[in-house]
Amino acid sequence: MAEGKAFSVYGRMTALPGRRDELVAVLVEGLRAGGEDCGLLSYSVNEALDDPDTLWLTQLWADKDAHDATTRSAPVAAVSARVPPLLAAPPEGCYGHAVHVRDRSGGA
16 A cells, blocks of 8 residues: 555445345445456445344455446446345445554564
8 A cells, every 4th residue: 555545435325124234245245346356445334233134344455546447447337236126225425545454363
């Protein structure tokens, strides 16, 4: 990662009742659709403790360009188009630059 400019994405999505597992599967499929070398360094899909239909997503990208190129790619866009029908409300999110990253495999 060059000069701490890893790009972070944080999102919250609430699934329609009974559709959470389907939403999780589609989100994971979308995160994998960009391929292994797309610049997505890590991601997690998390269930909110206070509402099992609410999911929190975190993504760490090598940089914003990698994020933009991957999320605009045809494979990712095709999967992303399947998300809105599963949502009870519009997704919420924000972006940032990571100022400190440590991975458990021995990174800084």
